[in-house]
Amino acid sequence: MSWLWQPYLDHARERLQARLRNVQPYPIPEGFDERRARTGSKARPVDVVTRSWAVQAQGIRQARAACVAATNPAPQVLNFVINPHYHYELPFFGADLVTLPGGHLLALDLQPVLKQDERHTGPVWERLEPVFQRWRPLLPDGGPIPMEAEPYFSAGFLWTRLPLGEDALLKEVVFPAFQEYLELYLDLAADAEPVSNHRARQLLAGQRRYTDYRAEKDPARGMLSRFYGVEWTEAYIHDFLFDLPRSPEV
Numbered sequence: 001m002s003w004l005w006q007p008y009l010d011h012a013r014e015r016l017q018a019r020l021r022n023v024q025p026y027p028i029p030e031g032f033d034e035r036r037a038r039t040g041s042k043a044r045p046v047d048v049v050t051r052s053w054a055v056q057a058q059g060i061r062q063a064r065a066a067c068v069a070a071t072n073p074a075p076q077v078l079n080f081v082i083n084p085h086y087h088y089e090l091p092f093f094g095a096d097l098v099t100l101p102g103g104h105l106l107a108l109d110l111q112p113v114l115k116q117d118e119r120h121t122g123p124v125w126e127r128l129e130p131v132f133q134r135w136r137p138l139l140p141d142g143g144p145i146p147m148e149a150e151p152y153f154s155a156g157f158l159w160t161r162l163p164l165g166e167d168a169l170l171k172e173v174v175f176p177a178f179q180e181y182l183e184l185y186l187d188l189a190a191d192a193e194p195v196s197n198h199r200a201r202q203l204l205a206g207q208r209r210y211t212d213y214r215a216e217k218d219p220a221r222g223m224l225s226r227f228y229g230v231e232w233t234e235a236y237i238h239d240f241l242f243d244l245p246r247s248p249e250v
């Protein structure tokens with residue numbers, strides 16, 4: 001089954017391996033590495049598969065991908081999140097590349113752990129702004145996002161909707177933008193130093209809020225539940241996709 005976002009995942013895997021220290025597999029709970037379903041109608045069945053991939057590295061608690069692929073054209077999804085260790089002053093990397101029958105829905109951001117905190121957001125924004133400004137004008141605006149989601153995005157949130165078949169824009173804008181956001185994240189990770197325990201507790205609280213929000217509002221919940229049932233989907237969301245431990249040691 002050919003998968004639209006394969007080059008993006010291949011690129012990310014290669015860059016993480018090249019730029020991070022001590023890259024190791026991250027354990028994927030049993031039953032979550034690959035799941036298949038048949039959906040669509042009796043007359044026109046659609047086979048869909050969801051695959052998971054994850055690593056950990058110095059400074060990175062979990063970098064993971066959830067990949068949904070169906071017999072063409074849709075759905076095709078790459079949801080890629082890098083979760084830093086909370087004792088590093090780092091944002092999250094978030095990419096949501098989603099192809100549905102009605103078109104592409106694309107989200108890219110370095111999402112803040114602590115939104116109203118200049119020490120946290122300042123150094124990121126300084127370097128993210130020029131990257132954001134380069135790509136923003138080349139993509140249509142994706143429209144409003146829920147107000148309650150606002151604290152979890154940076155000012156460099158790249159968010160667009162494209163009709164199917166915009167292959168030139170995907171190739172010339174979306175893929176290079178994905179590469180630049182990721183490379184900037186890896187630059188920040190390479191420079192990051194461990195913080196004090198006091199600061200780590202603040203970062204942990206911020207990570208907790210973000211992770212709980214993402215798990216609660218996961219826009220894929222409906223789709224995954226249709227394919228695989230509610231029980232599997234809830235376990236996948238809480239025990240793999242957004243799995244920050246409840247009581248880690250600081």
Ligand code: DBV
Nearest residue numbers: 066077079094095096098107108109145218219220223241
């Ligand atoms: N989104 C996830 C995970 C997915 C996933 C883990 C495993 O967080 C897919 C898959 N996102 C996914 C799907 C849809 C969206 C939508 C299938 C379409 C849902 C539907 O229309 O049925 C960005 N993703 C969205 C939306 C936003 C984001 C704003 C629209 C929500 C809506 O219309 O209700 N997700 C959001 C975001 C990041 C992210 C900003 C990080 C950059 O991962």
